[in-house]
Amino acid sequence: MPLEYPYQDHPASGEAREIVPGVRWLTMPMGGGSLNHINLYLLDDEDGWYVVDTGLPLKEVQALWHELFLNELNGKPVKGVICTHMHPDHVGNAAFITDLFQCPLLMTHGEYYQARSFSGTGPGNHSSWQGEIFYQRAGMPKDYLEGMQQMWQKRSDDGFTMPTMPTGFQRLKDGDVLTIGGRDWSVVVGSGHSPEHACLHCKSLGIMLSGDQILPIITSNVSVFPTEPDADPLRVWMESHDKFMSTPSNTLVLPAHNLPFYGVRERLRELVDHHEDRMLAIEEHCVEPKVAKDLLPVLFKRKLDPRQMMMALGEAIAHLHLLMHRNRIERSLGEDGRYHFTSIDPGLDRRANPDRHEEPDDSPIMV
Template sequence: MSLVYPYAEPPAPGTRIEVAPGIFWLRMPLPFQLDHINLWLLRDGAGWTLVDTGFADDSVRGLWEQILADLDGPVTRLVATHFHPDHLGLATWLQARTGAELLMSSGEFLTAHAVWHDVGGHGARFMSEQFRQHGLHGERLEKFSTRGSGYRRAVPALPDHYQRLKAGDDLQIDGNRWEIIIGYGHSPEHVALYCAELDVLISGDMLLPRISTNISVFAATPDADALRWYLDSLTQMAQRLPAQTLVLPSHGLPFAGVQPRVAALHEHHQERLHALEDSCIQAPQSAAELLEVLFNRPLDTHQTMFAMGEAIAHLNYLEQAGRLSRSTDADGVIRYSRAQPPSVEH
């Protein structure tokens, strides 16, 4: 079964498309190779609930001004799926502009503050040391050591309070029940929202139609098996959602076909895992030395940050599955090797 795309084109900047009763699709620009984010406005009685905020720059603020001026009621609630800048960057600004309350999981709220303040193993200085331990060196490492907090630039301010969302919680929005689904691997406690009455899943970054979600390991949790957590989260999602569910992702087009997309993502990551194993047969390899195996293209500093996190996540998976062994050289660099054929996973 292939994916079905009910909408061939996204909404124009500053406009919205109704994709299900009372659910409207917005698209905002991003200043990266991934150049957009989808946001969702849900009618909620006399007002509106907003899911995610967009990136904090003046062009996005200007588009929000157009959209807010066109609404027939106030934005009363703001749901942030996770702490990344394109999802949380304008939360404080939108709260000041609308008076909306913020709803998100504790893992995302607290991680946002840890990254913003460079504490608790989160932030640029911890990430630089993590990448050094995994073999990044020279000019590529120096760029991380001198760039400072990119997160603080992308998220100018953070809210000081919020309403906590937990797995299995219900949100009543315009008379419909939306269940909170917590996913792991992409971020600490990523929130997705599912409405059985409308058969709609707002998936955030957990399930995207064409690209693979970045799965990274933070310096604060260096041994995290983030890729396994992510794949397990997808499996649970595929087992519980109907085949015809309309998925509203943060990037790409809305689609139906949860099960084939989840199956394709499992296959994609297994292919990458096998490629890494094969690359560790002849000699031990560091994560930095394996970047070309996973990403066969030049990487700028921003892309290298995600690539290193993803490489470490895949290597942690393989080590904890017994498919690779880990050692630390005299220079303090972690390397991985495969001394025997991999075990077969079922």
Template sequence: MADPVHSPDVSLAQDESFVATSHRGLTYPLGERVPDVGTAIAVAPGVHWVRIPMAGPLDHINCWLVADGDATTIVDTGLNVEASVAAWRALFAVAPLASAPPARVICTHFHPDHIGLAGWLCRKFEAPIWMTRGEWLTGRLLTADVRDAVPDEQIDFWHAAGWDADQIAAAQAKGFGQFRRMVAPLPIGYRRIVDGEAVAIGDATWRVVVGSGHCPEHACLWNARDGVLIAGDQVLPRISSNVSLTASEPEADPLGEWLASIERLLQLPDDLLVLPAHGAPFTGLHARLAALRDEHRKRLDILEGFLSEPRRATDCFPRMFRRTITGDMLGLATGETMAHLRRLEVEGRAVRDVRDGVWWYRSQA
């Protein structure tokens, strides 16, 4: 598998055996009701919920249609695959898009299931794309990277994490350019949105709330008047978004950014209706954020104790996950584990030694 930043946006918590965070304290106002493919359900004033199918355990991405006068603002798009295109074509024929065509496309972040069809939608309806600068530039960079051979820096990163020769060879055989295959060509230009900006959509004001860790500058949209938060992947109800250290920024601290973002989001009202990218709309924002925060903190404590002897990232998998990591999960598991080890290093709880290109971590205790 390529670097996770080049891969479909999936969480390590893809099934119940991987769920590491509590969803207790949440309520689901729509119960078991979900929109069929090609249909839209009203979930809040001026907001419709649509589900766009995608392959893999996640099954779908939630996209949102927000009333914008005589038009509609689309939030997130799905992958550039035929099933997703077919779902959108069906939606063009029914309310609200049948009478209120798209006027703009807002993408919460650069991952392929969120921007995969943004270029197609923008060209079809002559609509602009709105994103934060960090997400836009990252998406443009990755769609422009057309090489198929895995770069040496990526191979070195896998080696540093403890991958063996067979694991590296298997990943090399899959190639590097997966990202661009899932994303339709993006427009040359975009409209930048920034943290704290008030975006008028129809008669409502949506404030941009930026989070980091899962990606550089993830944009949530908060409608204070109606008590709604379009959360993207920043807050999911039953799984935890992947937070990975990657070869593209190996000295970053994505878990530190994720934890800081949780603290910022805890400043929002607790009674918001949260509209996530995966799973059902829910209430109980603070309980969910606290569970996400506490689970990561628990993992940090467990890892620190495990580092009484020097360990590689791959050695730490049994302390991080509830099942054996093999195959396609290896890249995501590695990134997530290395993000936790890096956070321990930043907090002064672990040190990293490099021997023959392999990173060995040991606790400071």
């Protein structure tokens, strides 16, 4: 069954649209590019509001927040900020809002401390020796890191670097229940896109705030980075999808990007099938040894800029690591200093489907 979209457009900037009494939806800009918005939410708790995710740390976004505080909160304060995960479009204004209202930040342990570590000083992936080794082993030339440094300088001007985080937080854990506005919101944690992503599910309303864990159109980035070069994020991402399949089928999903939708189980199956198809295509291309860079055309059809290349490599390596976990790919370090990946499953000929794969994605999206 196709997904159903009860809304045809997003709220105007500076406005909050009521989904049901006590739940409001607003949209903040994210600048140019293929993804130009983020959905944020307000939960009414009678004597104040909880903000769910906060947008990029841009002056334009903070001006819209001030406008919302004046016009959309019915004279009540913000009493808490809930961030689903640690990416800048979600935590970007957490310190700004919590400082303004002197209210707590609520996040999972893994997301808060990941955000804190990335908002500190020190070399990033693009300027460290770890990053140099990681990308060279993926098949990238040394001058690639120079292009990455220039790219990240531009991205910092666009608000895509980690902001300063609040100095403390209240920990959310899987299975916790937050009573807001007389209704129970269960914390459901997934992983893969980020370490410990929190979704909020209110069974009585039939609503889930899914953050980036479940999106209706785009596929969240699931990547391996130099900070944890042997990570297996796609495995836990797929396991999280199995977990979220227990979500009632009539749940209205309020995502961080695209439009609210019905059809959570159908979408989860689509996402699982998408990644399984990509992994099979990679296996077929690794009958002869390949480096990660060789596999980018399997996943993406457009020429990639340095930022997109970084994300695309991370996604390719994530697929390779799950295939290694399944004993379908083996990795060896060649004399050229690069990792070479080779298919080893004797049943590949039976499973191969070279003429019926999904078309490669246009390019990776910064989600």
